[in-house]
Amino acid sequence: MTDTCTPSMAHAIGESAATTVASTLKALADPFRLRVLSAIATDPRGESCVCDLAELADVSQPTVSHHLKVLKDTGLLASERRGTWVWYRIAPEKQHAVSSLLDAFAPAALANQTSETSDAALAKADALVEMDARVTRLAEELADEHADQSRDLVIAMVRESFAGLARAARVPQHLIPLTERFARQRLTDLARERKTGVPQVLFVCVQNAGRSQLAAALVNQLSDGRVVARSAGSAPAADVHPHVRSLLTEIEGGQRTDAAFPKPLTDDAVRAADVVVTMGCGDVCPIIPGVRYEDWAVGDPALASPEGVAAIRDDIAGRVRTLIDSLTND
Structure with missing residues (x-):
């Protein structure tokens, strides 16, 4: 056995490769860019436009375009202009890397969140599941009330209203009355003839x-x-x-x-x-x-x-x- 330290650097990442990877990681070291990347990767259409991504935060479309350019310059995104909008998708050759980042590394980085936070999230999810019967009952009642509208349309609108409000709700027990108010207003909007009244x-x-x-x-x-x-x-x-x-x-x-x-x-x-x-x-x-x-x-x-x-x-x-x-x- 030897008491001298003679480590081998042969398997370390090369300087050029490290510089390239570090540049990509630097581009990703921004919470909004990570959210943009996640939104594009999970969009069921396989792509997103600036108008979609501006909804992620209270920022202007030029700001979103700047962040998209940074991600595109790293090679993570590909883009295509169609009409007045530019559409972005994950570059095919980077699909696996992006999936690894979002599906493996991100959950691991979040693993240190408190059990109270996890418990609260589970409790909210359970409460939302239990509300399904109440949402169904509300949808049926409003469909009966609005017989002049398609029954399927009214039921779909109630469920869509509930889903839209539930995304941000902290206190699920208030969701049913809020859903009723919101759905009733939407049904009124649907029947309104603009420029009258x-x-x-x-x-x-x-x-x-x-x-x-x-x-x-x-x-x-x-x-x-x-x-x-x-x-x-x-x-x-x-x-x-x-x-x-x-x-x-x-x-x-x-x-x-x-x-x-x-x-x-x-x-x-x-x-x-x-x-x-x-x-x-x-x-x-x-x-x-x-x-x-x-x-x-x-x-x-x-x-x-x-x-x-x-x-x-x-x-x-x-x-x-x-x-x-x-x-x-x-």
Whole structure:
């Protein structure tokens, strides 16, 4: 036996290869890029466009395009322009590597999460499974109530509404009444003929937890019933932000703030609206002929100081008054 250290470096990764791998790992060392990669890899279509990926977070489409370019430069993604959109898919030669990263390494890296977190996730999953019978009963009741609509359509809409709300829900026991409210509104939207009756405005932001909720509440307060406003989000949060909920309490005089909850953006909501307003957060809505679109670049009250929140509220209120005038003055 020898007491000298004579290690062999023959099996270590080469310098050039290490540089290339490190460059790829550096590109992946960003939470949003990992989410983008996962979204593309798991998309049932086998590809995703920028408009889809912008829903992952409150970022603009140019920001998403930048992150996609970084991933493409590493060779992980391939792209193809079709019409006005660029579509991205996992490069065929990197499929196995990406699968290994997402299916093996990521779960291993997360293995140190607390048992309480795992238990809470299991409890939520169990609660959602138990709700299936209640969702079925609600769907049947609304289908009976809306006999003028296709029964299959109503049932599918209720189940889709439940699924959309369940994705972000922290407290599953509130899901059934929220699902009923949301499904009823969607059925109303489905039957509405745009350009008739009271004008309807839809405010949209990514999480539907701040600016869009505030704008809708201000329209409903200041229009005195002459305009109806709703709000939605492409990736709704679990709840309205506390700063915004306190503003809603002030606006509504302490009434009906329980009606404010983040809701998924749907095509029927856009089709029913006379005006769709995005709140400067980079969200994108379906383009429906005859619908007027506006984008308001306003601050986010959820991130602002108390003084900033007041300024944002006043800014939105001024825009709301102009919008109301445009919809109610012949």
